Amino acid sequence: MRRLCKGNVAVVKGAILAGCRAYYGYPITPASEIAEAAALYFPQVGGTFLQAESEVAAINMVYGAAAAGVRVMSGSSGPGLSLMQEGMSYLAGAELPCVIVDVMRGGPGLGNIGPEQSDYFAMVKGGGHGDYRNIVVAPASVQEMAELTMLAFELADKYRNPAVVLTDGFVGQMMEPLDLEFRELRPPDKPWTVKGTPETRANVVTSIYLETDELEDHQRMMEAKYLRAQEAEPRSELVHTDDAEVLLVGYGIVSRILFSAVEALRKEGIKAGLFRPITLWPYPTKSLAEVARKVEKVIVVELSNGQMLEDVRLAVDGKVPVEFYGRVGGNVPSVAEIQQVAFASIGTTV
C-alpha cells in the first residue's frame, strides 16, 4: 500500500529491501534525512549505522565493509561527495560494490542548499583520480528513490563497482506516495571477499598494481566490464516521442518539470516530447540518438550551466540542433518558463 514518504527516507527503505545492512555517513543538508532514517532503521533490523568523523572516514568504512562482502552505502551532498572522491577511486580500483547517494545542492564551494544538478561531471565522469566509472542512476520521484536505490545495489554487485544514486535537494526533500512490498534481495555470492574465514584466507582486496603490465591488464579488464555495462544497462523513459518535433531532455527533478511542460505545449498544439535518462552512466546514448533522429530540435534543460549537455551532444552527433537552458544557484525553472523557452526556440509566440 501507498504511504507518504520523503525522498531521502525512501532511499533508505529501498536499501534495506535490497539487503543493505551497513550505513556509514556524515550529516549534510539536504541529505541528512538519509543518515537519520538509516540511524533509525538499520540497528533495528540487525544492521550497522555509524556516523563517521568525516565523509573521508565514511567512504573508507564503506570500503572496508564492501571488502568484507556486505551490501553497504553512504549518502551525502556535493561538499561531502568531494571528500569521498579519493575513496570512490579506490573502491572502483579495488572493484568493490557499494551505493553512494548524492543529493545535489548548489555549488561550487559551500554554495547553498538549494537543488542543483552540478555534480553531474563529478559523478558521471568520475570525480576521483584514475580511469574508472561510477554507475549512476537518477531518480525523479520518491518511488524511484527507493526502486533505483535497489537497482543500484544490483548493478554495483553485478559489475563490482560503486553505484551512485544521483538526485537533488527537491527529490530528496519532497514527499510522495511510496508503494513498497516486502521482498528480500539477496546479494550474490562473493567468493572474492575477505571475511576472516578459511575459505577467504587467500583473498586480497587491493588497488595497487606496481608492474605496468599488471596495471594495464587490470584496467583493460575494468574497461571490458564497463563496455558490458554500456551494452546492457542504459535506461531511459520516453514520453510522447513518437511524433515529437521538439524533444526536451532532462533528468531528475527537471524531468518532472519537462513532463508538465510537454503536456502544456501539446495543449498549445506543439508536438513536444520528453527524453528522460534514468541511468546517467551508462548513458542511454543509443535510444537518445534514435529519438533525436526523428525530431527537429533538442532542448536540454539542467540545473547547471550545461553538464549532461555534453552527453546529449555526443548522442545527437550533430544530426539536429541541440539547445540548452539551465538554471543554477538553487533556482528551478517553472513550467511556464520552459514553455517560453520552447516557444522562443521554435519561433512561436503564445
Place this chain on the structure above:
Amino acid sequence: MEAESVISAGEAPPKAERREPAGPAVNEGEYEVIHSKSPVFYDLYERKTELKQQTHYCPGCGHGVVHKLIAEALEELGLQDKTIIVSPVGCSVFAYYYFDVGNVQVAHGRAPAAATGIKRACPDKIVISYQGDGDLAAIGTAEIVHAANRGEKIAVFFVNNAIYGMTGGQMAPTTLVGQKSTTSPFGRRPENEGFPIHMAEMLATLEAPAYIERVALSDNKNIMKARRAIRKALEIQKNGSGFSFVEILSPCPTIWGKDPVEARKWVLEKMIPAFALNVFRDRIPSVPKIEVPQRSVTEVLELGAEVEENSTSAARHVHHFKDVKIKIAGFGGQGVLLLGQLLTEMGMRESLEVSWLPSYGPEMRSGSAHCHVCLSKDRIGSPLVSQPDVLIAMNEFSLRKFAPEVVSGGVILYNGATLPADFAAPAAQVVAIPAAEIADKLGSTKAANIVMLGALLEETECLSSGTAVTVLEDKVKKVELLEIDRKALSAGRLFIDDQAHLGAVSQPDGFA
C-alpha cells in the same frame, strides 16, 4: 626478516610444522639461528613479481621484525584463519605479500576507518590495522583518533620510524626536533613544523581504549617486550575486550643513512628519550549498553497495510477530480509544512496522485517557510507550484509575496482578522480568517493551521473533511491536542460557512 636472533626467508621450509617458540628463555647476547618461519607467512611470496623468497624490506628494517612478531602471535593464538590485516600506504603497503591471512589494502591514512567497516561486518574476526607514522599520525590523524574513541575492537600496530620511508625520506609528524629529512633539510624546526607528535599519549586521554603501549625495536630486551605487547593486543581482540594500540619505535637504516646496528642504537639513544616507553592504558573499559529493539523489516519500514485508501465515507470518484495546486506560506513554527503534509496525506487517502515539496533551509529561528502541494488524478509532473490555485498565507509577508502568483479565479485564504488596508487583491477570491484568534480561544494558537485547513475544505471542497478527521486521528497522538484540532477544523469550516451566508464571499469557479 633480519632481526639479530631471527633469520628466515632464505630457504622456504615445508610449512605447518615448526619449532616451539623460543620464548623468554633466550639470553641476551646469545644468537640462535632458526631456519624456519611462522606458517602465518606464506612459504613463497608469490604475490611478488621477483625475489619471491625474501621480503622487500631493507636489511635492518623494523617492519620485518614487526611482521614476524605479529605472525608468531597469530600462530600462537590460533588466529590465522580468522585474521584480516589492513595494510596501509607506505613501506608496509605490501604486507599482503607475506601474511597468509585475509588482506585488504587501503588508502593512505584510512586503515582504521576501513578496519571499522570490516570489523562491524565481521565482529567475531580479528582485524589488524597496520600503519606507519605518516599514515597514522599525519594524514590519518582523524581516523585513528575516532576509531580509538569509538573503542573499535581492532588492534592497531603503529610503526614509528620518524620518517617517510617509501617516498624517500620526507619529514614525518614524528620526526625528531633537529632531525634532517628531504623536506626538513635544516633539521626539523619546531617554529616551522611543530614538535614530534605523541600518538600513544594522545590516545590515552580517551575513555574507550583498552590497551595502549609504546615499545621499541632497539635491542633484544625491548623486542621481547614488543612481542608481548603485540600478543596482548591480539588477545584483547580475541576476547572482544576493546581497542588496542601498540606504538613500535622502529629503525629505518636506509633512509636514516645508517647501518642496521647503528640504526638500532639510534632508536635506543635518540628515539626512546623523545618517545617514552610505557604502558599508557591497560584496563577493560566499562561500556554502558543501550538496547535497540529488534523488529522485522516489514514492521520497521511500515510495509504492512495499516490504513486503507478510500476508507472514508467521503471518498470521491477520482476521475472527476479537478487538479489543485496549493501553496502554503508563513513563519517557521506556524505549522505551514505540517498543514501541507496533512493535505497531501488526505489526497493520497482519497486515491489521488499527490506531492509535497517544502522550502527547506538551515534550521534557524524566525525564518519563513512555505510548501507546495499538488493534488491530481493523473501523474504529477512538476511538484513545484509556481501558479497556485490556492494560497494559504499564514502572515502578511506571505500574502504580499505570493498573492500575485495565484491564478485568476483562484482562492487566497489569509490568516488575519482583516486584509491589510493597502492590499490590492488580485483576480482571486480573498478571504481573511482570524485563524490565530479562533485557535487561541480553542486553547492553542498552534491550531491556527487546522482552522485554515477547515476553511480551505469548506471553501474549495477539494478534499473531504471526513478524511481530514481520519488523518488527524492518525497523526495527532496527544488526546487533548486532537480535541483542539477537531474543534479548529470545525471552526474553520463554520467561519467560511457563516461568511457565505452573510454574502461576504461567493464560491469561486474552478472547484467542484
